[in-house]
Amino acid sequence: MNNIETVLSSSITAIFFAAFVVTGTIWYGSTTTPIELFGPTHYQWDQGYFYQEIYQRVSARLIEIKVYQKFGLKFLKN
Numbered sequence: 498m499n500n501i502e503t504v505l506s507s508s509i510t511a512i513f514f515a516a517f518v519v520t521g522t523i524w525y526g527s528t529t530t531p532i533e534l535f536g537p538t539h540y541q542w543d544q545g546y547f548y549q550e551i552y553q554r555v556s557a558r559l560i561e562i563k564v565y566q567k568f569g570l571k572f573l574k575n
Contacts, residue, residue: 526538537547 524538526552527542532541541547
């Protein structure tokens with residue numbers, strides 16, 4: 498029969514392995530992680546993958562607002 502130190506060290510190793518797998522999945526996502534359901538991963542957000550899309554949407558909305566203001570329209574469509 499194994500002594501208590503061996504049992505504890507092997508269980509700690511299993512827990513650390515599981516923690517690394519979970520941390521990696523949270524940070525990098527997995528191949529089956531749908532962005533529409535779970536949102537972007539930390540890695541995608543930190544790498545600026547969505548910066549260009551956000552910039553384009555904001556720019557288009559600002560242009561639309563300027564056009565409405567130029568022609569004196571009082572309300573904007575959603």
